[in-house]
Amino acid sequence: MDDWIVVAEQGGDPFILQISTGKILFAFHGAGKWTPKEMFPDVFTMAAGLAAVGKAYNEIGDAGYDDDCNETPEFTALKVQRLSEVLGDRGAAERYFKEMLG
């Protein structure tokens, strides 16, 4: 099928542009089959959303992780805050990270 194009990735997990709808899907690799979920309504929103999350990473740096390399609650809150600023919907931002955690 020619309906999917990978336009971004995170650690090998693809963000897929579904050409027929323009939506951005996301799937984890290594699951045995591709069952992507809708993550962004279009590529523009994806670009803005990921840039906003990247901004959060730049802001907090290594302070975003504890001694066991787990994300701190403050870091999680900051990411949600930055994404919600772009999406205009905190609930959508929280659902995004819930999906990303599997």
Added chain:
Amino acid sequence: MKRAGPERAPTPRPFAVRVSDYLVWVRALSISKNPIQRSTEVCRCQRHPPTRDGHAAERSSMLSVDKIRELLASHGELRPQTRDRWCGTIPLPEVVAEFYEKIGPWGPTIHQEVLVRPAARFRPTATRSAYRRFTGYGTTKRATAGMEARASG
């Protein structure tokens, strides 16, 4: 969805990605050759309809082109370009072409599909420096200027 699978090694830091991991998409969105090839592999796999219970974010009315450009600016130089500069082996999706025109690929790596017209093909016998000028790998401002000059005819 379970992340663990037969091909995936357990990760000690689930979702504890670094900035560099998260911004790989910056290079991917420049429509480099490799991500497109990976997408081909995706398409060859057994496909299932995308699930509709996913929580897609609704597009915000606050998202203007200027706002997106502002968000991306700190991650690399933006280089908007017209769709006729696409030289890839697959048709450029309309939405990606629009993205390129309004936002643009960004970052230091500009790939051959983006800048070089189809008539200009790299010759395997060319020198390494010629390859670098052609592909943009390890590019300098001077080399990039040369590529753009060739691409614009």
